[in-house]
Amino acid sequence: MKRTHNCGQLTAADVGKQVVLFGWVQNRRDHGGAVFIDLRDREGLTQVVFEPDIDAEAHGQAGALRLEFCIGIQGTVASRGANINPKMKTGEIEVRATALTIFNRSEPVPFPIEDAVDTTEEKRLAFRYLDLRRRPLQAMLTQRSRVNTLTRQYLVDTGFLELETPFLGRYTPGGARNFLVPSRTNPGKFYALAESPQLYKQLFMVGGFDRYFQIVKCFRDEGVRVDRQPEFTQVDLEMSFVAQEDVFGVVEGLLQKVWKEVLGVEVKTPFRRLPFDESMRRFGNDKPDMRFGLEHVELTQLVKARGPDGGVPMLWEAVEQGGMVKAMVLPAAQALSRAESDKLEEFAKGSGARGLARAKLGESGEWTQSPLSKTISAELRVAINQACGAKPGDLLLFQFGREALVQTVMANLRVHLAKKLGLIPEVGSGGRWEFLWVVDPPLFEWDEESRRWVAAHHAFTRPHDEDLPFLKTEPGRVKCHRYDVVLNGFEIGGGSIRLHDPKVQSEVFSALGIPEAEAREKFGFLLDALKFGAPPHGGIALGMDRLVMLATGADSLRDVIPFPKTKTGADLMTGAPGDVDPSQLEELHVRIVHPPKG
């Protein structure tokens, strides 16, 4: 038997044809004298009928069929006459089977192979090969394949070369934690699995391959999340002789093409550009979801200007200690019940907040239901109302204290409220795709723990030329040519224009307090490379998994990765990571020290 059609293909136009279909038994309805089978392959479902009058032998065998048997059938396409099933794509026809081959029987499956998930994630992952038979996963992985193909086509057509870089590299400090691989032939030494091809791709530029790309696995030993896996895929690219806008153009063109070909959606370019500072001020993070409002209002200066006279010791203390005060307005139309407000406070605490101060505006702008209302000066209250644009009936939500915490809590609160209040248009029903670039972030961040400036991204990002004088005097003021592309609240890619000038590079190292010798020890090969006529260059890496997750509407990265890992980094199907034989460890010159229990 040779397959002639797939199970999603046959229509009324095929009636009378002799066909051969292969697939799995999705369902059986055995009437004794007539056996109906829904046969499934990755393209769809087709009803197959076995009757003694059609073929006695095939009918005899069909009684033994059970769910998920893998079979092949031969037969004639027939109209279902009055019995058409409008719910099925192939519902007008059926195949009247003249022969049946059972390729393989199936034991009862641990969960039903149906569109709707009705089992635990644990079981799905342990029997991933069965989970993959489900239609939604087949559809999402099919889309993923198309995105891959389109990406390659587009980048090759745009003059990029697809080049490969090593996974086994040298450990370099900073950034994400690496997976380490012991070297058998070099006792006591380790490779690091590449967290990204960052350094290599810059070396491609020095090597003269002025447009490089790669669809590549990256490895990071950090916490696993809904949108993070220990191994994931990037569309990585780098270009020589370019400015930021050139990189934007390539990425916008790519995303535009993918959205059009895969989703049939016209994405407008250029994308909106949002300065990092503005994003933090209005949304509390650098990956804002622009599909709804609920913007933040920063009140730090207002409170600071009035000093202790503002009348609210909690707020004054927050700013006095260098903290931040922010508010969000919940319009009267979206009023929350007391119980809902309390739940909101619980949510805020879940993000690390100590509490969630609230104030409801009365008819003349007075505050009620608020711990702040008792002592606040009328003057500060009016100023805050005005800054927030708050009207009677509106609810103000406050956070104050350490800046990073206020931002995190307020950013989470904004998204949480939007979901709760239904402010986010669902994709598919008039939904929106809000692409944007977040640009001009600071080059350095102040690290409280080590009491020094650290690279906000990496130490090879090019500062803005006009900020170069501040490298020595005010490092916090230096902005850089780094950019993130954001879609509906997810960072889907990030990159930068790199430093190619060794002189500026050494100034950056010195601002970071990294001595020349240490820089040489860690990044010597890159610093050397920059000395031999390195071209100006820059690039970006897109998170392929996130991209596909968003494009397919998947709830989790795990749904667009064929064989994902759990939160603890385990593969429940293979049992990785697993034990190894002591002799293997000996060969690797590695000894295990178990952590103390408890």
Add this chain to the structure above:
RNA sequence: GGGGAGUUAGUUCAGCUGGUUAGAACGCCGGCCUGUCACGCCGGAGGUCACGGGUUCAAGUCCCGUACUCCUCGCCA
């Protein structure tokens, strides 16, 4: 690493205030059935109540611990 939720038949779940032999549906096994498409009907098998302690005359149920899964914060240049 912190916080939260969960774990009962192959699967999804129920199981009250601790009390006789832990139930249902689907699946599985056997039988019947020629127009079903969640086919129907009759019968049957199937349980270390995640694991380990404890309280009690008695624990699926209460307490402590462990494992695993998910959510969330930290972390993720």
